[in-house]
Amino acid sequence: MAREGYDRHGAELYRFALARLSDDAAAQDVVQETIVRAWRAGDRFDPSVASLRTWLFAIARNVVTDHLIARGRATSLSAAAEAHGEDHMSDQSAAVADADLITRALELISDDHRAAIVETYLRDRSYEDVAGELGVPVSTLRSRVFHGLRQLRTAMATMVVEP
Structure with a gap:
């Protein structure tokens, strides 16, 4: 089913992701992740509920959302790092201490x-x-x-x- 989904709808899924992310690599990642998720959840696909195309696009929409959230987090972290400028070295020391504390607590x-x-x-x-x-x-x-x-x-x- 994953192979069929990719063969029939891969290009369309790519265009869908590219239109939302404006990033070729991210759009390719979305298609790949969509097919992987579809393959893992293949037993949950019910053709009486929705077509393969509809099901794949629902998965792709979730993957695009995940990418947008991750992109927003990365942008926020970069902006925060730039805003702190001079405090960067002390922030690094604090981050190392925090990471050590979390690792030991885990x-x-x-x-x-x-x-x-x-x-x-x-x-x-x-x-x-x-x-x-x-x-x-x-x-x-x-x-x-x-x-x-x-x-x-x-x-x-x-x-x-x-x-």
């Missing part, structure tokens, strides 16, 4: 919660992708993230940051 929470947080927050992956990979419902993954963040905050609050 070691103190359960494996399920750690995996949920690392994949969704740190690797910026969608809940649907991570849930599918872990073999759990999206609602279970969301619960793991919620409770994992709570455990992480508690762990970090009890830790002492070393100078």
Whole structure:
């Protein structure tokens, strides 16, 4: 089904993504990710509900949204870095300390919660992708993230940051 979807609708999906992202590489990534998600979720495709084309475009719309959100985060981080200019070196030191604290705190929470947080927050992956990979419902993954963040905050609050 993924091969058929790509053969029949790949060019159209590319044009759809390019029109929304104005970036050739990002549009190609959207098509690839759309086909991968369709392949992973192939058992959920129901031709009595929607055509293959409609289903693929629904997936593509979600992938485009993910790209736009990621692009917005990257732009915000770049703008923040430029705005701080002179404080950049002290910000780097603080960022290293924060990363160390988070890494040590992640070691103190359960494996399920750690995996949920690392994949969704740190690797910026969608809940649907991570849930599918872990073999759990999206609602279970969301619960793991919620409770994992709570455990992480508690762990970090009890830790002492070393100078």
